[in-house]
Amino acid sequence: MPSQHPRHDLNELLTNGVRLSIAAALQEVEKAEFGLIRDLVEITNPALSKHVATLEAAGYLEVEKGRVGRRPRTWLRLTNSGREALKRHMSALSHIATFATPHA
Numbered sequence: 001m002p003s004q005h006p007r008h009d010l011n012e013l014l015t016n017g018v019r020l021s022i023a024a025a026l027q028e029v030e031k032a033e034f035g036l037i038r039d040l041v042e043i044t045n046p047a048l049s050k051h052v053a054t055l056e057a058a059g060y061l062e063v064e065k066g067r068v069g070r071r072p073r074t075w076l077r078l079t080n081s082g083r084e085a086l087k088r089h090m091s092a093l094s095h096i097a098t099f100a101t102p103h104a
Helices: 017-026 034-041 045-057 080-099
Strands: 061-068 071-078
Touching: 017 034, 017 045, 017 061, 017 071, 017 080, 034 045, 034 071, 045 061, 071 080
Parallel strands: none
Antiparallel strands: 061 071
């Protein structure tokens, strides 16, 4: 019986390049300011807000609002569930690359 193709292990939410980029940018930090992620991913505020809402609804991301002085700020944090989803997704991508290599 042939093994299941690793594409079946991809996370549907993270197949979107913007959401994958957001999760990847947050994986090594406790939290990051909204504007920093916007600039790293090179998208607009409304586009980032839309993708953040999608990741937050899935439980992959938490949004923290506060102030620095008088200025409002928004911080983004990848949840443990989000970190695990990203880890599994990246593993699936790696397996796809390996799976695609013909074995004689």
